[in-house]
Amino acid sequence: MKSEPDAYGIDDLQQEKSTLWDGIRNYQARNFMRSMKIKDKAFFYHSNCKQPAIVGLMEVMETHLTDPTQFDKNSKYFDQKSSPENPKWDCVRLKYLGRYKKVLSLQEIKENYQSQKLQLIRKGNRLSIMPISVQIAIEFKERLGELS
């Protein structure tokens, strides 16, 4: 799952211990979130920054939560078409599990995962949530090593 560190980074999550992954306004990304189950793990990816990289690991605490920002007129994620009776957007709560001692940079991902494998990543590179295959996730984990 990706976030811009300026907006919300791994430091913020470490401090908060857990967070609502709200503000997702992309149907595909929302649907991926809907398919998540409690105890699922997710990589935290820093996007749109100096060193885009996987920096940490999270765990799904709660699923199918209503995204409160859709009703908040002061939020940039306010959605006029949504109502409490018929909410359009939901989110999950994620727990901080740790940050990796060594990050896995986008550059390194590109260097090592080409052709078909990279396409799996590319397929979702515009989403707030990037789906990757189980096999790639395992390989990423091996490359990332230990949490600190």
Next chain:
DNA sequence: GCCAACGTTGGC
């Protein structure tokens, strides 16, 4: 700032 690679929208 550019632009490729998407996703969304709306007319038909």
Next chain:
DNA sequence: GCCAACGTTGGC
């Protein structure tokens, strides 16, 4: 249901 036009994202 198609697809042209448009908007957004994110790496560079």
